[in-house]
Amino acid sequence: MSFRLTYATMYNPPEAMHERFEAALARVEAGLGAQHRLFIDGVDRDAPRYALRHSPFDRELRLGEFGLAGDNDVQAAMCAAQAAGPAWRAMPVAERTRLLHRVGELLEERVYDIAAAMVLEVGKNRMEALGEAQETVDFFHHYADDFESHAGYNHVLPDDPVTGFASHNASVMRPYGVWVVIAPFNFPLALAGGPVAAALVTGNTVVLKGASDTPWAGRLLADCIRDAGLPPGVFNYLSGAGREIGEALAQHPLTAGITFTGSVPVGRHLMRQMAGGAYPRPCIAEMGGKNPCIVTERADLDRAAAGIVRSAYGMGGQKCSALSRLYVHESVADALIGRLHAQATAIRIGDPRRHENWLGPVVNATAYENYQHHADALRDAGANVLCGGARIGLGSGGRTALARGYYVEPMLAEVPLQHPLWQHEMFLPILTVHRYGDRDEAMRLANDSPMGLTAGFYGGADEVSWFHEHIEAGVTYANRPQGATTGAWPGYQPFGGWKGSGSSGKAIASFHYLAQYLREQSRTVVE
Numbered sequence: 337m338s339f340r341l342t343y344a345t346m347y348n349p350p351e352a353m354h355e356r357f358e359a360a361l362a363r364v365e366a367g368l369g370a371q372h373r374l375f376i377d378g379v380d381r382d383a384p385r386y387a388l389r390h391s392p393f394d395r396e397l398r399l400g401e402f403g404l405a406g407d408n409d410v411q412a413a414m415c416a417a418q419a420a421g422p423a424w425r426a427m428p429v430a431e432r433t434r435l436l437h438r439v440g441e442l443l444e445e446r447v448y449d450i451a452a453a454m455v456l457e458v459g460k461n462r463m464e465a466l467g468e469a470q471e472t473v474d475f476f477h478h479y480a481d482d483f484e485s486h487a488g489y490n491h492v493l494p495d496d497p498v499t500g501f502a503s504h505n506a507s508v509m510r511p512y513g514v515w516v517v518i519a520p521f522n523f524p525l526a527l528a529g530g531p532v533a534a535a536l537v538t539g540n541t542v543v544l545k546g547a548s549d550t551p552w553a554g555r556l557l558a559d560c561i562r563d564a565g566l567p568p569g570v571f572n573y574l575s576g577a578g579r580e581i582g583e584a585l586a587q588h589p590l591t592a593g594i595t596f597t598g599s600v601p602v603g604r605h606l607m608r609q610m611a612g613g614a615y616p617r618p619c620i621a622e623m624g625g626k627n628p629c630i631v632t633e634r635a636d637l638d639r640a641a642a643g644i645v646r647s648a649y650g651m652g653g654q655k656c657s658a659l660s661r662l663y664v665h666e667s668v669a670d671a672l673i674g675r676l677h678a679q680a681t682a683i684r685i686g687d688p689r690r691h692e693n694w695l696g697p698v699v700n701a702t703a704y705e706n707y708q709h710h711a712d713a714l715r716d717a718g719a720n721v722l723c724g725g726a727r728i729g730l731g732s733g734g735r736t737a738l739a740r741g742y743y744v745e746p747m748l749a750e751v752p753l754q755h756p757l758w759q760h761e762m763f764l765p766i767l768t769v770h771r772y773g774d775r776d777e778a779m780r781l782a783n784d785s786p787m788g789l790t791a792g793f794y795g796g797a798d799e800v801s802w803f804h805e806h807i808e809a810g811v812t813y814a815n816r817p818q819g820a821t822t823g824a825w826p827g828y829q830p831f832g833g834w835k836g837s838g839s840s841g842k843a844i845a846s847f848h849y850l851a852q853y854l855r856e857q858s859r860t861v862v863e
């Protein structure tokens with residue numbers, strides 16, 4: 337297959353991709369119900385307790401039993417990672433990168449099976465799941481290549497201008513030690529695998545914690561790392577609750593650095609923890625979004641509608657990059673809203689295993705409750721609900737085919753600007769709309785958020801530089817039908833947030849990313 341899968345190309349895959357996915361799904365479903373252990377010091381290890389997990393699209397579908405790590409497991413994983421550190425960082429870079437490329441190859445060999453598991457576990461559709469699995473493959477290769485191309489970020493500097501001595505200088509970048517990676521539920525493989533690959537290639541050893549709702553994806557990553565033959569202890573995997581295992585990892589004295597991807601409150605809490613203690617330790621926190629899109633009177637409205645619907649409702653709005661605020665010029669508002677209404681109400685909602693369904697359920701009971709709460713709050717505040725706003729799954733009395741899952745309708749509403757939900761990351765398929773008269777007013781509103789992850793723009797070609805110049809966001813898209821605010825891919829779009837969306841100002845898969853996993857040592861040696 338010559339087709340190259342990315343989030344920008346996933347809307348038009350070849351038929352062969354569906355056939356392979358169907359075969360993988362059958363294989364994975366045949367193994368449902370198994371027990372999934374932790375991975376510590378090179379071996380699969382029993383957890384003290386297990387949680388039985390079900391699929392969000394069918395609360396009666398048993399996925400399996402997943403280990404809940406305890407304090408002893410945290411301690412064992414941290415000690416194993418610490419013990420493995422010296423040999424791992426001393427390993428020649430070419431050997432380290434060979435092992436990471438091997439992980440990438442194994443992930444790619446298993447891409448369909450892993451994607452099938454993520455459809456079952458997260459409820460995302462098959463193309464989103466295949467995209468995520470392939471993105472993880474690309475992260476491993478990308479970071480291995482990037483580290484080699486930067487020659488380990490080491491530099492020989494000029495000798496000191498002293499007479500009578502030869503004083504040689506160098507800048508050398510060295511790993512920190514044990515790096516903890518904490519992953520979110522929505523991209524449980526890619527946003528685990530990306531930081532893991534970065535930490536490992538730079539010579540750190542890793543303890544990964546998967547999100548409580550999605551322990552399976554991380555375990556499948558652990559399988560690939562185990563099978564690639566990384567030395568014991570270099571990578572360890574724990575599943576369990578954030579408030580228990582996540583806290584214990586952040587507080588552990590051997591933790592040298594953390595990459596956290598998740599919500600703003602947890603990210604800021606971890607940043608504070610890492611700044612405290614005996615001395616501050618690095619915390620790369622990739623956090624939430626409240627992503628805007630501006631549509632001017634000169635926009636191509638068909639392109640705009642396609643991109644907006646994909647970004648607002650894809651994966652049920654459960655992407656950090658999801659579009660949640662739309663500002664449209666009053667002269668084209670009715671025409672755009674008409675297109676959005678037609679497309680949103682035509683979305684096929686249902687069992688995400690099935691080819692024809694584009695939108696699966698939201699992830700859990702809390703998200704399902706939140707949807708009702710937010711939809712009611714918008715209605716009560718006098719919003720003009722243009723479509724959606726109802727739960728159509730579990731307990732809703734609706735279609736039998738949806739009755740066992742957390743299904744909701746994509747919602748579109750014109751909302752008074754003072755409503756607090758313009759500021760709150762709902763992480764649901766809810767798009768709020770405002771008609772503006774003046775372009776600068778639209779920009780002011782778009783930037784009126786403590787977050788600044790992604791942003792979209794549809795307008796005239798000569799308006800794009802205005803958008804770039806003024807928008808406060810780390811990832812921007814102009815006139816893109818493949819997604820107004822979503823769909824970054826390693827090697828094509830570096831991905832990172834400004835303001836409250838990210839702690840570092842450096843994007844994942846960017847030229848500047850790996851250096852964050854290293855600390856500089858200046859070396860002067862006088863002969």
Ligand SMILES: NC(=O)c1ccc[n+]([C@@H]2O[C@H](COP(=O)([O-])OP(=O)(O)OC[C@H]3O[C@@H](n4cnc5c(N)ncnc54)[C@H](O)[C@@H]3O)[C@@H](O)[C@H]2O)c1
Pocket residue numbers: 518519520521522523527545546547548576577578579581582583586597598599600602603605606622623624625655656657761763789833837
């Ligand atoms: N900026 C990005 O690249 C990016 C990417 C994906 C998701 N996100 C954000 O993630 C959020 C959705 O994911 P989520 O619901 O899994 O986020 P979350 O913050 O609830 O959880 C993220 C991870 O942190 C763990 N955790 C929770 N409490 C913890 C604690 N006290 N100490 C340590 N770890 C703890 C969780 O178990 C999970 O593994 C959204 O806000 C979304 O925007 C951001």
Ligand SMILES: N[C@@H](CCC=O)C(=O)O
Pocket residue numbers: 343522523654655656657821822823824825831
């Ligand atoms: N990389 C994904 C978003 C990941 C966050 O949830 C995108 O660009 O849409």
